[in-house]
Amino acid sequence: HQNFSAGNNENSIEAHIGINGEANLDFLNIPLTIPEMTLPYTTLTTPQVKDFSLWEKTGLKDFLKTTKQSFDLSVKAQYKKNKDKHIIPIPFYAKDFQVLSTPNDIFIPAMGNITYDFSFKSVLITLNTNVGLYNQSDIVAYFLTSSSSVTDALQYKLEGTSSLTRKRGLKLATALSLSNKFMEGNHDSTFSLTKKNMEASVTTSAEVQTPILRMKFKQELNGNTKSKPTVSSSIELMYDLNSTATGTINHKLNLESLTSYFYIESSTKGDIKGSVLSLEYSGTIDSEASTYLNSKSTRSSVKLQGASKVDGIWN
Numbered sequence: 001h002q003n004f005s006a007g008n009n010e011n012s013i014e015a016h017i018g019i020n021g022e023a024n025l026d027f028l029n030i031p032l033t034i035p036e037m038t039l040p041y042t043t044l045t046t047p048q049v050k051d052f053s054l055w056e057k058t059g060l061k062d063f064l065k066t067t068k069q070s071f072d073l074s075v076k077a078q079y080k081k082n083k084d085k086h087i088i089p090i091p092f093y094a095k096d097f098q099v100l101s102t103p104n105d106i107f108i109p110a111m112g113n114i115t116y117d118f119s120f121k122s123v124l125i126t127l128n129t130n131v132g133l134y135n136q137s138d139i140v141a142y143f144l145t146s147s148s149s150v151t152d153a154l155q156y157k158l159e160g161t162s163s164l165t166r167k168r169g170l171k172l173a174t175a176l177s178l179s180n181k182f183m184e185g186n187h188d189s190t191f192s193l194t195k196k197n198m199e200a201s202v203t204t205s206a207e208v209q210t211p212i213l214r215m216k217f218k219q220e221l222n223g224n225t226k227s228k229p230t231v232s233s234s235i236e237l238m239y240d241l242n243s244t245a246t247g248t249i250n251h252k253l254n255l256e257s258l259t260s261y262f263y264i265e266s267s268t269k270g271d272i273k274g275s276v277l278s279l280e281y282s283g284t285i286d287s288e289a290s291t292y293l294n295s296k297s298t299r300s301s302v303k304l305q306g307a308s309k310v311d312g313i314w315n
Contacts, residue, residue: 014078023122025067028055060124071122082112082135111135125149139164156180169194182210199224214240231255247272265290283308 006015034049055061118129129145146157157179165171169192176187185206192199202221208214216238223231237249249270256263266289273282288303 010081012078012080014076016077017073017075019073021071023069023071025055025060025069028060028067029053069123071120073121074117074119076115076117078115080113080115082110084110124151125154138166152181183208197224197226199226212242229257241274243274244276245272245274247274261292261294263290263292279311281308281310 001021002017002019004015004017007013031051031053032049033051034046036048037046055067113135114131114133116129116131118127120127126148127145128147129143131143132141134140134142141162142160144157144159147155149155158177160174160176162172162174165173171190171192173190174188176185178185183206185204187202187204189202190200200221200223202219204217204219206215206217208216216236218236219234221231221233223229231254233251233253235249235251238247240246247270249268251266251268253266254264266287268287269285271282271284273280275281284305284307286303286305288301290301292299
């Protein structure tokens with residue numbers, strides 16, 4: 001069953017589509033056979049998989065009960081008209097003749113608000129998506145997509161906003177977030193531009209939690225031109241590969257520049273430890289580098305230290 005509706009009046013334009021019916025999942029009952037394969041560039045081989053049923057072996061049979069599944073789908077889009085207008089003047093010069101009733105301006109309607117909504121519902125999963133673009137004192141874009149399911153791995157939420165402010169210059173701000181059973185992440189950034197200064201800031205963080213990998217990541221980037229152009233960056237990473245390898249990495253970068261000189265410095269620190277074939281191993285690295293350059297001289301320095309250890313083999 002499906003239905004469709006659309007409308008257009010002085011305030012808005014909108015359309016809606018709705019569908020509900022049944023999906024046939026009989027194809028999940030077809031047994032799969034995957035031959036033994038050798039992984040590229042290695043001597044490792046994957047075992048043969050024979051007569052594997054996705055319906056039987058993955059647990060779908062237990063909570064879906066039947067391969068005939070009902071679903072509902074809905075899509076709605078709407079545009080709300082803006083009664084404001086942008087005026088574009090048109091100069092008209094006529095010296096030798098008269099023109100009667102000539103328009104002096106072109107009127108263009110201002111952008112209105114746009115929204116979009118999508119939903120899909122079934123026994124296995126429910127999906128929802130909402131998107132909006134709003135033209136008010138600021139221009140704002142927004143989206144949200146999420147799912148709910150009987151399987152935790154299929155549940156997620158992804159949300160984002162972005163706004164453009166036009167007061168006292170331009171400023172663009174963006175925020176994103178993702179959450180899932182195995183991963184979480186956030187991103188925030190701002191870019192501003194005025195007559196006297198340009199400034200940017202970006203921060204990104206992520207965390208991964210899986211049976212074989214745990215990882216945390218953070219990155220920051222900042223820059224401005226207030227007194228002099230400067231850029232700074234930092235990256236932090238921590239990881240654990242199922243206890244066979246754990247470690248951290250830290251990297252920092254700073255840059256300054258004027259017409260009279262240029263300066264950059266960088267540092268990296270890292271460590272790792274773990275075990276392979278009952279052998280414990282560890283290692284560290286520490287490096288620093290800097291360069292200063294002007295019209296009269298150049299100075300550079302580099303420092304690098306490293307150490308490694310494998311029990312019973314070398315230190």
